Amino acid sequence: MDKKAYLYAAKAPDGAQQIRFLRFLKNKYGDDIELCFVEDSSLKGGFKLTCGEDVYNWTAEGRLRQLKDMLADMESGRGLKASESGELLALIKKSIDDFHLNTVPEEEGRVKTVGDGIVVASGLESVTYGEIVVFESGVKGMVQDLRKGEIGVILFGDDEDITEGSLVRRTKKTAGIPVGDGYLGRVVDALGNPLDGLGDIEDDGYRAVEAPAPGIIERQPVNEPMDTGLLSIDSMFPIGRGQRELIIGDRQTGKTTIAIDTILNQQDKGVLCIYVAIGQKASSVARTVGILKKRDAMKYTVVVNASASDPAPLQYIAPYAGTAIGEYFMAKGKDVLIIYDDLSKHAIAYRALSLLLERSPGREAYPGDVFYLHSRLLERSAHLSDELGGGSLTALPIVETQAGDVSAYIPTNIISITDGQIFLESDLFFAGQRPAVNVGLSVSRVGGAAQTKAMKKACGSLRLDLAQYREMEVFTQFSSDLDEATRKQLAYGQGLMRLLRQHSSSPLSLCEQVIVLVSATAHCFADVEIEKILDVRNELLEHFHREESGLCATIENTGILSDTDKERIITVAKEFMKNKA
Numbered sequence: 001m002d003k004k005a006y007l008y009a010a011k012a013p014d015g016a017q018q019i020r021f022l023r024f025l026k027n028k029y030g031d032d033i034e035l036c037f038v039e040d041s042s043l044k045g046g047f048k049l050t051c052g053e054d055v056y057n058w059t060a061e062g063r064l065r066q067l068k069d070m071l072a073d074m075e076s077g078r079g080l081k082a083s084e085s086g087e088l089l090a091l092i093k094k095s096i097d098d099f100h101l102n103t104v105p106e107e108e109g110r111v112k113t114v115g116d117g118i119v120v121a122s123g124l125e126s127v128t129y130g131e132i133v134v135f136e137s138g139v140k141g142m143v144q145d146l147r148k149g150e151i152g153v154i155l156f157g158d159d160e161d162i163t164e165g166s167l168v169r170r171t172k173k174t175a176g177i178p179v180g181d182g183y184l185g186r187v188v189d190a191l192g193n194p195l196d197g198l199g200d201i202e203d204d205g206y207r208a209v210e211a212p213a214p215g216i217i218e219r220q221p222v223n224e225p226m227d228t229g230l231l232s233i234d235s236m237f238p239i240g241r242g243q244r245e246l247i248i249g250d251r252q253t254g255k256t257t258i259a260i261d262t263i264l265n266q267q268d269k270g271v272l273c274i275y276v277a278i279g280q281k282a283s284s285v286a287r288t289v290g291i292l293k294k295r296d297a298m299k300y301t302v303v304v305n306a307s308a309s310d311p312a313p314l315q316y317i318a319p320y321a322g323t324a325i326g327e328y329f330m331a332k333g334k335d336v337l338i339i340y341d342d343l344s345k346h347a348i349a350y351r352a353l354s355l356l357l358e359r360s361p362g363r364e365a366y367p368g369d370v371f372y373l374h375s376r377l378l379e380r381s382a383h384l385s386d387e388l389g390g391g392s393l394t395a396l397p398i399v400e401t402q403a404g405d406v407s408a409y410i411p412t413n414i415i416s417i418t419d420g421q422i423f424l425e426s427d428l429f430f431a432g433q434r435p436a437v438n439v440g441l442s443v444s445r446v447g448g449a450a451q452t453k454a455m456k457k458a459c460g461s462l463r464l465d466l467a468q469y470r471e472m473e474v475f476t477q478f479s480s481d482l483d484e485a486t487r488k489q490l491a492y493g494q495g496l497m498r499l500l501r502q503h504s505s506s507p508l509s510l511c512e513q514v515i516v517l518v519s520a521t522a523h524c525f526a527d528v529e530i531e532k533i534l535d536v537r538n539e540l541l542e543h544f545h546r547e548e549s550g551l552c553a554t555i556e557n558t559g560i561l562s563d564t565d566k567e568r569i570i571t572v573a574k575e576f577m578k579n580k581a
């Protein structure tokens with residue numbers, strides 16, 4: 001510790017003041033401290049005392065900052081407590097009563113190097129990992145590296161005005177994002193600032209971006225379905241509320257489309273959606289927002305966007321920020337669906353950060369903690385216990401593979417963290433099988449318990465039938481004369497595959513899916529030409545809506561398919577097909 005303390009003020013202190021300063025300093029730093037006076041007329045009223053790296057800022061500016069910090073503290077407190085006016089008033093009164101000048105040193109550091117969104121600064125000895133620091137230019141950063149005598153900071157803004165030697169101050173806060181119902185229908189950046197030009201967003205408090213995942217006691221099993229409206233997923237790979245289901249596939253295989261269709265299908269289902277776009281082109285995000293707006297889905301959706309041109313630190317915290325918004329709704333007992341599009345780009349942003357922070361690269365140049373990067377994110381998805389309101393956070397992370405290689409580093413990591421994956425295949429996609437779900441490689445590990453009874457009963461042996469079809473298809477590829485039974489089996493399989501095709505933005509309701517499945521597995525479509533099968537399906541569904549609306553309503557409302565209803569569907573479908581033929 002420097003044994004000299006410097007007092008900056010416009011006027012030299014008088015004798016009594018000097019004694020008071022010395023008493024304060026000796027208390028803090030020991031007896032052999034010397035007080036030097038430095039005249040600084042710019043300070044006017046007030047003064048600044050420095051001792052080594054400790055700064056006691058009692059200038060008008062410093063006091064104002066203290067007051068602002070106090071107000072910010074009060075505001076974050078408001079988010080936690082009920083914001084009743086009486087309580088708020090008591091809080092203000094208490095803060096005024098408790099107000100005293102800060103005698104804890106306000107640490108300041110100096111920038112050593114800056115570049116690529118990374119700052120290395122000296123000083124700030126007691127700063128903590130993950131703390132937010134503020135630079136002179138007003139730009140904020142997050143401490144991501146603590147080394148001996150210096151810290152590494154990632155910047156959340158422009159590094160233009162930060163130069164070597166500029167000041168950096170602690171805030172003693174970790175990264176947070178404002179949250180509130182006002183965020184529904186908005187497009188925001190990773191720090192919660194609006195990007196849609198619709199004005200300020202009224203928030204309801206602050207939430208830390210990084211939060212611990214709910215523990216075992218706070219959870220309950222996944223037991224409610226999260227319908228995607230896609231026949232190929234809801235029938236064979238059902239997703240439950242609170243589950244984490246990975247959507248994985250090469251580029252341009254319809255990954256985003258599945259996620260967006262799932263959002264569209266939540267209309268009037270009471271599920272709130274959050275779409276986190278990481279490292280995407282701004283035009284792609286604009287297109288997605290356009291679809292959501294057109295289908296009136298923005299009213300229950302929040303879009304968090306950190307596009308490819310945003311600095312890597314923003315791309316890095318975007319999914320955590322989105323999750324914080326999701327957790328706010330989940331804590332209020334709501335069911336929330338969150339989509340991370342996509343985590344490969346997230347890992348790449350984190351790799352860029354880590355390399356710039358000079359962390360040692362591991363496999364594929366990713367840092368050693370890249371597994372923890374995603375596990376701590378996806379663990380926050382949960383179905384909360386009834387005592388905690390019973391809300392849920394369902395995650396649909398998206399991962400892009402290269403040439404269908406699921407055994408690359410990031411895909412294997414995320415496959416092992418999630419509760420299943422929907423594997424999309426380029427070959428299927430280009431053959432026109434859309435959504436291009438590979439039935440053999442996809443799996444849902446917990447969703448079965450959440451599937452509605454009607455759906456379970458309706459899909460019967462669908463997966464098995466398709467597996468048999470695939471096997472047979474391979475063996476019969478080159479043979480021309482097939483026996484009647486094999487030909488029939490092949491045609492049935494082909495028909496099933498065709499029925500699983502679904503155009504984007506056209507989700508099917510539960511009863512529609514049940515009707516298609518029951519009539520398909522009962523071979524009702526056997527005589528329909530393969531090219532016409534989808535048209536016939538649509539006509540059949542229209543027919544049911546028109547003539548059998550009672551049956552549709554029963555299935556939709558109870559989620560149960562009775563034996564008589566099943567029989568009825570088969571009879572009606574067969575009758576309908578007869579008229580078609």
Ligand code: ATP
Pocket residue numbers: 250251252253254255256257258400434435502503504
């Ligand atoms: P990227 O790798 O670029 O993120 P992606 O895997 O997210 O691509 P999408 O953007 O969802 O793929 O889809 C690619 C294209 O395929 C889009 O033009 C989309 O409209 C089309 N597409 C996706 N699914 C379907 C579908 N079920 N029916 C018709 N077209 C589809």
Ligand code: MG
Pocket residue numbers: 255256257341
């Ligand atoms: Mg996409």
